[in-house]
Amino acid sequence: MSEILVLVEQVDGEVKKVTLELLTLARSLGTPAAVWAGPGITAEAKAKLAEYGADTIYVAGAEDIVGYVVAPKAELLAQLVAAKSPAAVLVAATAEGKEVAGRLAVKTDSGVITDAVGLGEGFVAEQSIFGGGVNVHSKVSRGTPIVAVRPNSTAPEASAGAGTEEEVSVTLSDSAKSARVVERVKQEKGARPELTEAAIVVSGGRGVGSAENFSVIEGLADALGAAVGASRAATDAGWYPHQFQVGQTGKTVSPQLYIAAGISGAIQHRAGMQTAKTIVAINKDPEAPIFELADYGVVGDLHQVVPQLADEVNKRK
Amino acid sequence: MNIVVCVKQVPDTATERKLRSEDNTLDRDAVDGVVNELDEYAVEEALKLKEAHGGEVTVLTMGPGKATETIRKALAMGADKAVHLFDDGLRGSDALGTSYAMAQALKQIGFDLVILGSESTDARTGVLPAMLAERLGTPQLTLANKVDVDGSSITVQRLTDYGYDKVEATLPAVVSVVEKINEPRYPSFKGIMAAKKKPVQTLAIADAGIDAAQVGLDASWSQVVDFAAAPPRAAGTIAKDEGDGGVKVADFLAAKKFI
Numbered sequence: 001m002s003e004i005l006v007l008v009e010q011v012d013g014e015v016k017k018v019t020l021e022l023l024t025l026a027r028s029l030g031t032p033a034a035v036w037a038g039p040g041i042t043a044e045a046k047a048k049l050a051e052y053g054a055d056t057i058y059v060a061g062a063e064d065i066v067g068y069v070v071a072p073k074a075e076l077l078a079q080l081v082a083a084k085s086p087a088a089v090l091v092a093a094t095a096e097g098k099e100v101a102g103r104l105a106v107k108t109d110s111g112v113i114t115d116a117v118g119l120g121e122g123f124v125a126e127q128s129i130f131g132g133g134v135n136v137h138s139k140v141s142r143g144t145p146i147v148a149v150r151p152n153s154t155a156p157e158a159s160a161g162a163g164t165e166e167e168v169s170v171t172l173s174d175s176a177k178s179a180r181v182v183e184r185v186k187q188e189k190g191a192r193p194e195l196t197e198a199a200i201v202v203s204g205g206r207g208v209g210s211a212e213n214f215s216v217i218e219g220l221a222d223a224l225g226a227a228v229g230a231s232r233a234a235t236d237a238g239w240y241p242h243q244f245q246v247g248q249t250g251k252t253v254s255p256q257l258y259i260a261a262g263i264s265g266a267i268q269h270r271a272g273m274q275t276a277k278t279i280v281a282i283n284k285d286p287e288a289p290i291f292e293l294a295d296y297g298v299v300g301d302l303h304q305v306v307p308q309l310a311d312e313v314n315k316r317k
Numbered sequence: 318m319n320i321v322v323c324v325k326q327v328p329d330t331a332t333e334r335k336l337r338s339e340d341n342t343l344d345r346d347a348v349d350g351v352v353n354e355l356d357e358y359a360v361e362e363a364l365k366l367k368e369a370h371g372g373e374v375t376v377l378t379m380g381p382g383k384a385t386e387t388i389r390k391a392l393a394m395g396a397d398k399a400v401h402l403f404d405d406g407l408r409g410s411d412a413l414g415t416s417y418a419m420a421q422a423l424k425q426i427g428f429d430l431v432i433l434g435s436e437s438t439d440a441r442t443g444v445l446p447a448m449l450a451e452r453l454g455t456p457q458l459t460l461a462n463k464v465d466v467d468g469s470s471i472t473v474q475r476l477t478d479y480g481y482d483k484v485e486a487t488l489p490a491v492v493s494v495v496e497k498i499n500e501p502r503y504p505s506f507k508g509i510m511a512a513k514k515k516p517v518q519t520l521a522i523a524d525a526g527i528d529a530a531q532v533g534l535d536a537s538w539s540q541v542v543d544f545a546a547a548p549p550r551a552a553g554t555i556a557k558d559e560g561d562g563g564v565k566v567a568d569f570l571a572a573k574k575f576i
Contacts, residue, residue: 011478011479069456069457069458069459069475069482069484070447070457070459071450071451071457074451094478095435095443095460095476096460096477098442098443098444098447099443099444099446099447099457099459100447101444102412102416102442102443102444102445102447102448102451103447103448103450103451103457105412105413105444105448105538106413106416106448106451106452107451109538110538111411111413111537111538111539112412112413112442112444112538112539113539114441114442114443114444115441115442124542128547129441130334130439131330132547133333133334133546133547134334134336134544134545134546134547135544135545135546135547136336136341136541136543136544137541137542137543137544138539138540138541138542139539139540139542140538140539141537141538141539141540142538142539143538175454175455178455178456178457178486178487179450179456179457179458179484179485179486179490180484180485180486181475181482181483181484182472182483182484182485183482183483184477184479184480184482184483185474185480185481185482185483186479186480187479187480187481194478196478200575224575224576242496242497243476245496248330248438248441249354249355249438249496250496252441256575257570257573257575267330267331268330271330271438274547278573278575279550279553280566280569280570282562282566286555291553291555292550293550293553294553294555295550295551295553295554295569296553296554296555296556296565296566296569297553297554297555297556298555298556298557298558298562298565298566299555299556299557299558300557300558300562301558304558304560304562304563305558305562305563305566306563307563308561308562308563308564309562309563309564309566309567310563311563312563312564312566312567313567313570313576316567316571316576317576
């Protein structure tokens with residue numbers, strides 16, 4: 001079977017869950033080959049990639065690959081596409097993953113599909129558009145299919161691959177080295193999972209009422225091991241930092257479980273969470289549109305319901 | 318400084334957006350067009366940079382005839398002039414075709430800095446700024462929530478999952494900005510009146526040196542195979558809180574094996 005390149009997403013040498021999902025997906029369509037871009041691969045990371053089916057692990061360990069914005073990763077993948085003629089290239093549909101996909105598409109004169117929530121035979125991708133109102137199947141018709149797949153699109157399943165390591169040296173062009181990263185600033189975010197990757201997201205909206213009251217949302221999130229999100233009404237009011245906004249102009253999440261507390265569910269918010277597998281809504285207003293999406297809803301005051309729920313979750317652990 | 322700010326007219330999110338069954342493309346005629354919200358931040362950033370460093374702000378848009386409404390809005394905010402890339406042959410272009418056509422137009426216009434919103438609210442691919450940087454061979458300074466220009470050097474804060482990267486480059490460059498980088502100004506009455514007199518140049522495919530075989534629906538690198546309205550979610554259970562709302566949700570989560 002032909003090779004499918006999967007660009008590895010990692011944090012401090014640890015492979016992110018979305019990469020395991022992509023390897024699982026790639027296995028159903030061909031032979032997965034992981035591409036590690038940058039220094040810092042560990043024995044644990046290699047073992048993890050092999051465990052989830054990577055037949056080959058291409059390692060491009062040069063510091064320069066992460067020293068400049070996006071372009072070096074696209075050049076690395078373009079060189080692998082030229083050398084290995086893979087059947088497709090999969091990346092995570094994160095902001096940066098999509099940028100890598102875009103540049104790679106230009107370099108290899110190939111089509112690109114972003115935010116796929118499923119990928120089937122012939123690399124036909126499924127996308128959910130217009131705020132979740134329309135489902136689309138699309139496919140690449142020129143070049144090597146490049147597909148950016150949303151986190152949580154598939155459940156990662158282990159199935160060992162050979163994990164044969166192959167070192168790759170990349171010749172970077174001058175233009176790939178034109179936007180230099182001079183400093184990386186890590187902002188404290190505690191132990192919570194990353195919003196776009198989290199299996200469970202608990203979001204608060206206008207009904208939360210104040211910045212202090214977001215501790216109620218955080219309490220439930222921590223009981224569930226979830227990420228915290230916020231509606232635009234809440235971030236605009238300054239109650240929660242803007243980078244946690246879920247919605248059309250913020251992050252798009254596709255978790256297993258999405259709990260919306262005090263969020264009415266305007267189309268702009270739905271655009272960011274409608275592909276969640278299970279949706280729970282808590283809102284005072286029985287007419288709130290969020291209840292149309294909810295698998296389970298409670299009409300009530302979130303300040304009563306959410307702390308009680310957090311207590312129950314902690315009790316039943 | 319010669320700044321080009323790229324804007325897109327998108328369907329109003331509040332209206333019902335549809336694909337055309339004939340060719341699976343967005344039906345732009347059926348809906349009200351508005352300025353892509355994230356592009357308003359790009360226009361504001363361009364105006365602020367002009368105010369600080371001098372120069373000129375040119376608006377570039379690619380779209381149908383009615384996209385002139387979007388151009389006028391950007392001009393009313395304070396941009397100096399506009400270029401409208403408008404040709405039936407461009408209709409249905411995907412991101413690759415669009416980035417190619419826009420890059421050709423940008424080469425013709427000339428620029429020190431290109432600024433875009435980080436994505437459009439209709440297609441939401443978020444790939445165009447990176448593609449433009451690739452096609453133009455200029456530094457990619459995307460997802461910026463802070464932009465500083467000093468002579469020919471430019472520094473941005475690029476948002477990342479863990480915080481931000483400080484990125485440096487030399488002009489010319491392509492920048493994309495994220496929501497909340499600034500507070501976009503409202504056009505004043507004077508601005509709206511002045512916008513009517515500002516020059517808008519229309520470029521067709523041939524004017525911009527675009528190869529017609531590389532743009533439009535037929536040339537697209539990807540195709541929509543089919544589409545359908547999302548099946549409505551099965552009606553859920555809605556309960557009223559009678560002092561036990563949290564327990565009820567916990568029961569539901571337990572039944573679904575989340576806890």
